[in-house]
Amino acid sequence: MTTTLALAARLRALPDDALVAVLRARPVRRAGVSDFFDLAEALLDPEAVQRALAPLDRLRLAVLTVAGRAGDARSAEWIAARLSEHAATEGATTDAVRAAVDELAGLALLQPADDGAAPYDAVTGRLDTWPALGLPGPAALLDTAPPAAPAPLTADELAAADRLAAERAFEAVAAVSELLAELRREGARELQKGGLALPAAKRLAEALAVDAAVVPVALSVAARAGLAAIADGVWLPTDDADSWQHATTAARWHDLAAAWLDGLPADLAPLLADRSRAPWGDALRAHLAWLHPASVAETAERAGAHLAEAEWLGVTAGRGPGSAGAALLESGPDAATAAMVAHFPAEVSQVYLQHDLTVISPGPLAPEVEARLRTMADLESRALASTFRFSAASVDRAVTAGETAASIHDFLASVSLTGVPQPLDYLIADAVERHGRVRVRDAEPGAEGKAVVRSDDATLLGTIAVDQSLSALRLLRADDTTLVSRFPRDVVFWALSDARYPVVAEDASGVLVTPQRARVAPRGPSAPSRDPAAELVARLRQADAAEEDTGEQWLARQLDQAVRARQTVVVQVAMPDGRLVDYLLEPTGIGGGRLRGRDRAADIERTLPLSSVKGLRSVD
Incomplete structure (x- = not known):
């Protein structure tokens, strides 16, 4: 029998880090847990056991079933041999069983021993109740063979999948790049309950030119690759986003695909690898x-998120993986990228500049050209041939970032297949001339407000003062050329810039400065402020050490548990001559300083003084 008594003793003997790991894998309510017996009872509560069993795969459930039938601890070799006799687990190896035993022990579902392992009685008992719950019982778990694997994709199906996969992969890279650019311009608020706030979701969908349902997929892909993260409840690019956006399309897809592969759950990765050249879908x-x-719906939902990302990234296309997807699952991201690049359209580094101030790319732009172009023109449509448009505001934005009329003209001349049209020349010259008509600097110490807005153009300043889109700045007129705001300089600067006013920022001495707007999020999840599992372990250790006589208190709790469970245990008793004798005893009661129980070996009733009882251990 492997009962609460055995689990309590095991939990007490575990190192703190191992005990914390158990509690992270099996969270329990801390209320009412004052010692290791309480913790063991909480972990072996029927509902708690069910929650731990439900996500397990068939091999682990089968290990628990076979080991539970044995009645005592059995080795991994013995369990593997029994599993090989059943249709569901006939291919189980000793190494796979040993790994499963280690995992189950870490979940406090199985008691390890020198000569093997055995599940706790509460676990075996719960599995026996499964048929009444509509779940497969022990026989069904062992004897239900897996569904037949589908036939591999044909050559024609694979060729079609490759074409579609390449198109999706290219679009996914462009969408993630657009997502990061939009997050850099303005972060997206995450709700406390999870998911994007509706206005942010709509804005991102419009920026990416996709359906709103695609935005969470794109955000998940970017986050998994370490390109976007949440900081203070807002989605922002990470430090790695900028270098990723300047990499080649092939390198960018490589990073996204590698992150998807690394993010696959341990149970899903080998299954997908086994089906790397077969249809997925219903099969x-x-x-x-x-x-x-025991968790069909939950597993389908969990796997569905990864499969949706695979389809969006071009790892799969339609029925199953293309050549690049198969290479990713079989050989890794380098081989996958080599297979995918063969189907990518060639990148171009030159564009057509039109007299209507539009820019047409005859193909996918090289990242370094696109990144520079986007600092001075707005994206209108993205496809294999994207369209950009120049405006006074977009040129003003470039000048604010440090460009000059000469640097803009030189860049455009170097990438244009049609020269620089005269209307565009005029626009650049006019925007540069207008730039700086509005100046923002910090207010003097002690002055009213935090920022000062100045302009010699009284009409323009009056327009700013009554602009409803700037009402949040609380701009107040100080004189004909000055407005003041209670917000800091950079906040006022970016609000005016977003409203498309020709604004510059100055330091206290009047020297032009370029405020840095972009915020970045730290890569990876932030450490939680508190760890409930570690807190519970610390409390249990403190309570254990606070007892006046820990050994006696522990023995008393063991005996009490054995009496309540009517569990046969080995009791170690000190004899008058100094010898230690073991009795196989089923305790029946404690009182008057004595332990009463039935000696199973001698088949007699015994009464032992508690002062002579030196130890207790369960019978496995």
């Missing part, structure tokens, strides 16, 4: 349902 869903019989 894959059927296999997942067989693999996780």
Whole structure:
């Protein structure tokens, strides 16, 4: 029997880090848990056991079933041999069983021992109740063979998948790049309950030119690759986003695909690798349902998120993986990228500049050209042939970032297949001339407000003062050429810039400065402020050490647990001559300083003084 008594003793003996790991994998309510017996009872509560069993795959459930039938601890070799006799697990190896045993022990579902392992009685008992819950019982878990694997994709199906996959991969890279650019311009608020705020979702969908349902997929892909993260409840690019956006399309897809592969759950990755050249779809869903019989819906939802990202990234296309997807699953991202690049359209580094101030790219732009062009023109449409448009505001934005009329003209002349049209020349010259008509600087110490807005153009300043889009700045007129705001200089500067006014920022001495707007989020999740599992372990250790006589208190709790469970245990008793004798005893009561129980070996009733009882251990 492997009962609460055995688990309590094991938990007490575990190092703190191992105990914390158990509690992270099996969270319990801390209320009412004052010692290791309480913790063991909480972990072996039927509902708690069910929550731990439900996500397990069929191999781990089968290990628990076979080991539970044995009645005592058995080795991994013995368990593997028994599993090989059943249709569901006939291919199970000793190494796979040993790994499963280690995982189950870490979940406090199975008790490891020198000669093997055995599940706790509460676990075996819960599995026996599964048929009444509509779940497969022990026999069904062992004897239900997996669904048949589908036939591989044909050559024609693979060729079609490759074409579609390349198109999707290229679009995904462009969409993530656009997402990061939009997040850099303005972050996206994340709701406390999870998911983007509706206005942010709509804005991102419009910027990416996709349906709103695609935005969470793009955001998940970017986050998984470490390109976007949440900081203070707002989605922002990370430090790595800028270098990624300047890399080649092939290198960018490589990073996204590698992150998708690394993010696959441990149970899903080998399954997908085994089906790297076969259709997924219904056949894959059927296999997942067989693999996780107690959590069919949850598994389908969990896998569905990864499969949706695979389809969006071009790892799969339609029925299953293309050549690049198969290479990714079999050989890794380098081989996958080599296969994918063969189907990518060639990048171009020159564009057509039109008299209507538009820019037409005859193909996908090289990243370094596109990044520079986007600092001075707005994207109108993105496709294999993208369109950009110049405006006074876009040129003003470039000048604010440090460009000059000469640097803009030189760049455009170097990339244009049609020269620089005269209307564009006029626009650049006019925008540069207008730039700086509005100046923002910090207010003098002690002055009213935090920022000062100045302009010699009284009409322009009056327009700013009554502009409803700037009402949040609380701009107040100080004189004919000055407005003041209670907000800092940079906040006022970017608000005026977004409203498309020709604004510059100055330091206290009047020297032009370029405020840095972009915020970045730290890569990876931030460390939680508190760890409930570690806190509970610390409290249990403190309570254990606070007892006046820890050894006696522990022995008393062990005996009490054995009496309540009517569990046969080995009791170590000190004899008058100094010898230690073990009795196989089923305790029946404690009182008057004595332990009463039935000696199972001698089949007699014994009464032992508690003062002579030196130890207790469960019988496995």
